[in-house]
Amino acid sequence: MxxxxxxxxxxxxxxxxxxxxxxxxxxxxxxxxxxxxxxxxxxxxxxxxxxxxxxxxxxxxxxxxxxxxxxxxxxxxxxxxxxxxxxxxxxxxxxxxxxxxxxxxxxxxxxxxxxxxxxxxxxxxxxxxxxxxxxxxxxxxxxxxxxxxxxxxxxxxVDLAECARADGDRFRKAYGLSDFVLFAGSSSPMKNHHAFVDLARGAPSKSFVMVGSGLDGPSVAGLERVPLPSNLRCIGPLDHASTLDAIAASSALVCTSVREGHGIVLIEAMALGRPVVAPDHSGCAEVIGHGRYGQMYAFGSGEDLAEKLHAALESPEVVARARERVAEEYxxxxxxxxxxxxxxxxxx
Structure with a gap:
C-alpha cells in the first residue's frame, strides 16, 4: 500500500x-x-x-x-x-x-x-x-x-538517466570552450573558489571555467580584488541540466570546498566519466574513496592541488572505477x- x-x-x-x-x-x-x-x-x-x-x-x-x-x-x-x-x-x-x-x-x-x-x-x-x-x-x-x-x-x-542526457558538445558550442578544467559551485566561502582561481593563475597553459551562483566575471573579480587570470572564464549560474553539460564537456572537475557533507557534484562528475580532484577531508574524501576513485589533495596546499590535477588528467583507470562506484552505490x-x-x- x-x-x-x-x-x-x-x-x-x-x-x-x-x-x-x-x-x-x-x-x-x-x-x-x-x-x-x-x-x-x-x-x-x-x-x-x-x-x-x-x-x-x-x-x-x-x-x-x-x-x-x-x-x-x-x-x-x-x-x-x-x-x-x-x-x-x-x-x-x-x-x-x-x-x-x-x-x-x-x-x-x-x-x-x-x-x-x-x-x-x-x-x-x-x-x-x-x-x-x-x-x-x-x-x-x-x-x-x-x-x-x-x-x-x-x-x-544521482539520476543516471539525467546524467546520460548530458551533452558536452552542447556546452562547448554554446560557450566556445573546449579542453578546460571545471569548478561547479558558488561564491559561498564554504566552496572556497579562491583556491581554484589560484590554481588557474599558476597554470597559464591550461583553460579553467567556473559555473555557479555568484561566479560571473564581475562578481568573482570583485571578490578577488586583483585581476583574474586570462585563462579563467567565469560563466555564472546555470540550470542543473546545463551544469551537467558543463561537467560532461570538461577535462576534469576540481572541488576545493572547506567542508562538504557529501559532495554531490563530485558524484555527478564521476557518473559522467570525468576525472575529479577533491580535498582530503569530510564528505569530499569519502566520495572519492580517499583517493581510489579520484585524486585527493592536501587541503590548503596549492602545490599539491596542481600536482593532483595533473595526475587526474593522466589516470583513466581511476575514472573507470569511479563510474562503477556510482552505479553500485549512488x-x-x-x-x-x-x-x-x-x-x-x-x-x-
Whole structure:
C-alpha cells in the first residue's frame, strides 16, 4: 500500500538538498508530496529568507502538517520544527542530515545566527525524530561521537538517466570552450573558489571555467580584488541540466570546498566519466574513496592541488572505477528503494 509522505522543505529549485528531495519524490514507490507547494514557493519567491518567507513560516507553523503517514524533514530548522509539532498525527518522522556548521569554517571565526539555528534544530530538535539518516559516513560518525545520536547511512545520489542526457558538445558550442578544467559551485566561502582561481593563475597553459551562483566575471573579480587570470572564464549560474553539460564537456572537475557533507557534484562528475580532484577531508574524501576513485589533495596546499590535477588528467583507470562506484552505490533508484524501506517500517 502506498503511503502518504511529505518531504521538505523546498524553497528553491537549486541546490543539493532540493535535488535530493526532488529525487525522493521522483523515485519513491510511495505518494510523496514536496512542501511547500509550488504555488507557495512562487508566492514566497523561492527564497528561504526575507519578509515573505518570514510571514509564511510564522503563519504556517501553528497548523502543522495534516493527512500524511510519514514526515521527512531535511536541513531547514523551520520544517524540522514543523515535523516535530506534527509528529503525533503521523506514523513516523524521518530526518536527514546533509551538513553541519562549524565556527572554524567561517571567515569571521563565528557562526551566523541562521547557522546556529540550523545546528540547534539538527542536534536538539531532530533528536526526537523516529529515524535519523546521514548522507555520509563522515556525518554519521560525527553525530554519534559528538552528540550521541545513532543514524542510518543512506547517501545522496544521482539520476543516471539525467546524467546520460548530458551533452558536452552542447556546452562547448554554446560557450566556445573546449579542453578546460571545471569548478561547479558558488561564491559561498564554504566552496572556497579562491583556491581554484589560484590554481588557474599558476597554470597559464591550461583553460579553467567556473559555473555557479555568484561566479560571473564581475562578481568573482570583485571578490578577488586583483585581476583574474586570462585563462579563467567565469560563466555564472546555470540550470542543473546545463551544469551537467558543463561537467560532461570538461577535462576534469576540481572541488576545493572547506567542508562538504557529501559532495554531490563530485558524484555527478564521476557518473559522467570525468576525472575529479577533491580535498582530503569530510564528505569530499569519502566520495572519492580517499583517493581510489579520484585524486585527493592536501587541503590548503596549492602545490599539491596542481600536482593532483595533473595526475587526474593522466589516470583513466581511476575514472573507470569511479563510474562503477556510482552505479553500485549512488544510483537514485537504489537509494530510493532503501528510503522506501524506512518509510514502510515506520508505518507498520
Amino acid at each position: 502506498a503511503l502518504k509522505v511529505v518531504v521538505g522543505p523546498v524553497f528553491s529549485e537549486a541546490g543539493g538538498v532540493s535535488r535530493h528531495i526532488d529525487a525522493i519524490a521522483k523515485h519513491s514507490s510511495h505518494s510523496v508530496t514536496k512542501a511547500p507547494s509550488l504555488f507557495t514557493r512562487v508566492v514566497v519567491g523561492n527564497r528561504s529568507r526575507g519578509p515573505r518567507y518570514e510571514a509564511y513560516t510564522r503563519l504556517r507553523a501553528p497548523f502543522g502538517l495534516w493527512g500524511y503517514d510519514i514526515l521527512h524533514s531535511h536541513a531547514h530548522p523551520w520544517f524540522t520544527r514543523l515535523c516535530r509539532r506534527s509528529r503525533p498525527r503521523a506514523s513516523g518522522w524521518v530526518h536527514t542530515y546533509h551538513a553541519f556548521y562549524f565556527p572554524e569554517d567561517c571567515p569571521s571565526g563565528a557562526l551566523e545566527p541562521w547557522q546556529e539555528d540550523a545546528n540547534e534544530a539538527a542536534f536538539k530538535v531532530a533528536r526526537e525524530s523516529d529515524v535519523r539518516i546521514c548522507v555520509s559516513d563522515y556525518l554519521r560518525d560525527y553525530l554519534l561521537s559528538e552528540h550521541d545520536l545513532d543514524s542510518l547511512y543512506i547517501p545522496n545520489g 544510483d537514485w533508484r537504489k537509494i530510493a528503494a532503501r528510503m522506501d524501506e524506512v518509510y514502510s517500517r515506520l508505518a507498520q
